[in-house]
Amino acid sequence: xKKSLALLGCRIIRTDVRDAAAKGKVEKIMRFFYEKLExxxxxxxxxxxxxxxxxxxxxxxxxxxxxxxxxxxxxxxxERFFSYPVQYRRxxxxxALSKIFLPYTKSRVSKTGLIRLNRQEYLVPDASLYGKNxxxxxxxxxxxxxxxxxxxxxxxxxxxxxxxxxxxxxxQLEEKLVKPLKAEIxxxxxxxxxxxxxxxxxxxxAEMENLSINDQLVQLKSKRAKVKAELLRLPINDQLVQLKSKRAKVKAELLRLPxxxxxxxxxxxxxxxxTCDRFVHLLSILLRRRLGAHERLAVLMTWQKYGPLxxxxxxxxxxxxxxxxxxxxxxxxxxxxxxxxxxTPAR
Numbered sequence: 001x002k003k004s005l006a007l008l009g010c011r012i013i014r015t016d017v018r019d020a021a022a023k024g025k026v027e028k029i030m031r032f033f034y035e036k037l038e039x040x041x042x043x044x045x046x047x048x049x050x051x052x053x054x055x056x057x058x059x060x061x062x063x064x065x066x067x068x069x070x071x072x073x074x075x076x077x078x079e080r081f082f083s084y085p086v087q088y089r090r091x092x093x094x095x096a097l098s099k100i101f102l103p104y105t106k107s108r109v110s111k112t113g114l115i116r117l118n119r120q121e122y123l124v125p126d127a128s129l130y131g132k133n134x135x136x137x138x139x140x141x142x143x144x145x146x147x148x149x150x151x152x153x154x155x156x157x158x159x160x161x162x163x164x165x166x167x168x169x170x171x172q173l174e175e176k177l178v179k180p181l182k183a184e185i186x187x188x189x190x191x192x193x194x195x196x197x198x199x200x201x202x203x204x205x206a207e208m209e210n211l212s213i214n215d216q217l218v219q220l221k222s223k224r225a226k227v228k229a230e231l232l233r234l235p236i237n238d239q240l241v242q243l244k245s246k247r248a249k250v251k252a253e254l255l256r257l258p259x260x261x262x263x264x265x266x267x268x269x270x271x272x273x274x275t276c277d278r279f280v281h282l283l284s285i286l287l288r289r290r291l292g293a294h295e296r297l298a299v300l301m302t303w304q305k306y307g308p309l310x311x312x313x314x315x316x317x318x319x320x321x322x323x324x325x326x327x328x329x330x331x332x333x334x335x336x337x338x339x340x341x342x343x344t345p346a347r
Contacts, residue, residue, distance in 0.1 A: 003104065004101045006152075007100055007152060007217055008092065008100065008220055009217075009220050009224040032065065033060075036064065037056060037057055037060055041053065041056065063294075065077065066078040078292065088230075090223050092217075092220060093216065096213045096216050096217075099137060099147050099154070099213065100137075102137040102138060102139055102145075103138065103140070104136060104138070104149070105117070105135075105136055105138075107133070107134055107135075108131075108132070108134070109130055109131060109132055109134055110131075111130055113127065113129070113130050115134065115136060115158065117136055117146060118143065120143065120160055122146050122158035122159060122160055122161055123158060123159050123160075124148050124158055125148060125155060125156030125158060126148075126155050129148065129150060132150065134150045134155070135148075135150070136149075136158070137149060143160070144160065145157075146159075146160075154212070154213040154214055274310065274311040275308075276299075276300060276303045276307065279299065279303055279307075279314065280300075282311065282315070283314075283318070283331075283334070286318045287322075287328045287331070287334075288328065289329075295331050298332070298335060299331075302335050302338065302339060305339075306338070306342040306343065307342075309342055313338075313341055313342070317334075317337050317338055317341045318334055318338075321334060
């Protein structure tokens with residue numbers, strides 16, 4: 001764990017001895033999962049698999065825990081996460097994480113480029129490692145997944161060595177060693193409709209997926225150093241003053257929301273192609289907040305059942321409700337009004 005987190009630029013911070021207050025926070029989380037998850041799963045008669053339990057836990061976290069207002073912050077964990085500055089967030093691909101958190105052992109490469117692991121011999125992918133000490137990460141359930149690291153750099157995947165005198169089979173083994181990795185691109189039908197910023201985020205993550213593990217680790221460490229320098233540049237009092245001024249600015253903008261909404265309503269429509277993606281994007285602009293995954297799904301279902309909707313009707317209906325002071329967090333009321341407006345014939 002220490003070695004894997006060191007590669008990602010993270011630290012393990014433990015509580016002090018006899019610090020009951022800090023441990024109580026963890027106990028409260030464990031109590032939540034015991035009361036909401038474990039106590040109910042124990043009543044099931046049929047045996048559940050690990051995949052089923054993980055699916056139940058994921059649903060509980062996303063549908064309940066992330067959307068419950070925290071007593072200390074006054075916000076839901078979901079809102080708290082998205083309020084964190086984007087420039088301070090760090091991202092690493094799932095493929096890289098799956099290799100970093102594998103168990104590892106130390107081994108020495110022989111003069112012929114071989115390492116021994118679990119009574120098997122593997123051929124290292126780089127000739128510069130011959131005669132050197134390396135770190136070997138492996139999957140105990142899959143002997144073919146063996147990865148070689150040297151001085152905190154990923155050197156490649158090791159291949160099980162089989163003594164072979166056949167020239168053709170040796171050539172096939174060499175081609176397997178230099179075979180390029182193929183990026184897994186999801187089918188277009190499986191990608192949900194996102195707004196403009198979501199498309200940009202997906203493109204950014206696709207670029208990160210195509211980066212090598214070493215490039216991702218370098219970016220993580222450089223960004224960690226940049227964030228630390230930004231946070232240490234200002235004293236704590238100046239940071240609190242900036243946070244309060246930013247909060248007052250956001251509050252002032254929210255109070256001017258009805259006037260701004262009326263201005264947006266009166267803006268003439270310039271696009272004739274009003275699709276579902278533009279519908280989601282327009283709601284985000286009018287409500288002045290980012291829509292969550294469950295909200296985008298509700299918007300998509302409304303569009304599929306009552307669409308296509310007219311952009312002028314959406315602006316007029318949502319703007320009227322905003323002018324009446326309807327909370328922007330209640331998306332259901334806005335969708336109900338849009339369904340009613342779509343089902344009611346215009347006079």
